[in-house]
Amino acid sequence: MTSRYAKLWAASALAAIGIAQAAYPEKTITMVIPFAAGGPTDTVGRLFAQSMSNTLKQQVIVENVGGAGGTLGAARVARSAPDGYTIFLHHIGQSTAPALYRKLSYDAVTDFEPIGLVADVxxxxxxxxxxxxxxxxxxxxxxxxxxxxxxxxxxxxxxxxxxxxxxxxxxxxxxxxxxxxxxxxxxxxxxxxxxxxxxxxxxxxxxxxxxxxxxxxxxxxxxxxxxxxxxxxxxxxxGLPGFEVVVWHGLYAPKGTPKPIVDKLVQALQIAGRDATIKQRLDDLGTDPAAQNRMTPEALRSHLKAEIDKWGPVIKKAGVYAD
Known part of the structure; x- marks a missing residue:
């Protein structure tokens, strides 16, 4: 009898989770940006947050959590509940932090669910x-x-x-x-x-x-x-041959965020990337949204790992570290 009730309880719990995922989002979503308001990442984030709000039928608000080169905001999101109500927009700094910081309270790769690349600036x-x-x-x-x-x-x-x-x-x-x-x-x-x-x-x-x-x-x-x-x-x-830095932005959720929720966020991101108003605004600022095939979890995951491999040796050679 106990086993039967346990199975019924498990089935009910799974059904409840499925209903919650299907109904997502049911409340405001917070987009954490790990820099002060008014900066370039903040500008990109607010443009996309507005369009994603329209698609998701819930407000996506921006919360600026600045400090420590973006790692304070990243740590905050890594500790957040994986329910889709906290997402994270970061730039190239997500790939440089593992080499720059001797101790991080999170893993830049494994503690997040990639949603997609957003823009190259x-x-x-x-x-x-x-x-x-x-x-x-x-x-x-x-x-x-x-x-x-x-x-x-x-x-x-x-x-x-x-x-x-x-x-x-x-x-x-x-x-x-x-x-x-x-x-x-x-x-x-x-x-x-x-x-x-x-x-x-x-x-x-x-x-x-x-x-x-x-x-x-x-x-x-x-x-x-x-x-x-x-x-x-x-x-x-x-005068500086070979000098090149392109700042890419990626959107993430905490590790363990269910795939159906991630899929809805991917869809909202891609719709924002096709938004004529966003394209015009980004064009005015000298950049473009990422291509649609780069606004996917797979593309961001691959790009993040490649950028970690690229910048790690550069930073280590410079001998710059933070505790």
Whole structure:
């Protein structure tokens, strides 16, 4: 009798789980972004959150959990219930954290369920409006001559701007004074105010400032020019051959999130990727949504592992670690 009731209870529990998954979502979904509001990842996240809200018929709200190069937000999501009501948008930093941090409270690969790639974003090398160098050639010369005076801002250890700075200093074989922030939003504010000299930041955060003449731009980090900034040369062609950093963004859920829920999130992501308003807005910011065949769990899982293999040796060679 006991065995019979146990089987009935198990069957009832499984049926309840199935009903819950079929009804998902029944309440607000939180998209955790591990950087301060106003930064490039925040911009991308809010665009997609709005469209996904329409598809899922429930609001997708953004919660900014900044600090420690994105690892605080990642840890928060890794500990969250795998019920689809907490999702996580992160960029290339998800692949650099395993090499940058001696101790992580989570595993960047196994503690998350990939949903799909979201967007690839070029970066721009920019400086305060009154920075004396007129072009990249002059910038390189000025930085080498004033390495103890100039300041380089970044969004914190493990961020895309930090990684770009590491490559820049490696190319120049020059160490610079770096000023870390809890996101490129506050870093950009200080650049606009002249408190720091220069930084490397995503087009989603710099295009409007460049076009408005509020900061000085020296080049893009892609091998080809960016359509929204046609007069801006590539760093590769202007004095830093081989220099390339493209910031990809991925969407994740906590490990163990049921596949039917992940599938609904994938569908909502792909619909957002086809949204004409999002495409236009991203185009204005110098980027595009990921291709539909990359907005899948399989594509993000494969890309994340490849990027970990790519950047791990670069970071270890630079000798930069955090506890």
């Amino acid at each position: 070029p970066m721009t090398f920019v400086a305060r409006k009154d920075f004396p160098a007129k072009d990249l050639k002059e910038l390189l010369a000025y930085v080498k001559a004033n390495k103890d005076k100039v300041t380089y801002a970044n969004a914190g250890l493990g961020s895309a701007s930090h990684l770009c700075g590491l490559l820049f200093m490696s190319a120049l074989q020059t160490d610079l004074t770096t000023v870390p922030y809890k996101g490129t939003g506050p870093a950009m504010n200080d650049l606009l105010g002249g408190q720091v000299d220069f930084m490397c930041d995503q087009t989603t955060n710099t295009t409007g400032q460049i076009k408005g003449g509020k900061i000085k731009a020296y080049g893009v980090t892609t091998k080809t020019k960016v359509e929204s900034l046609p007069n801006l040369p590539t760093l590769d062609s202007s």
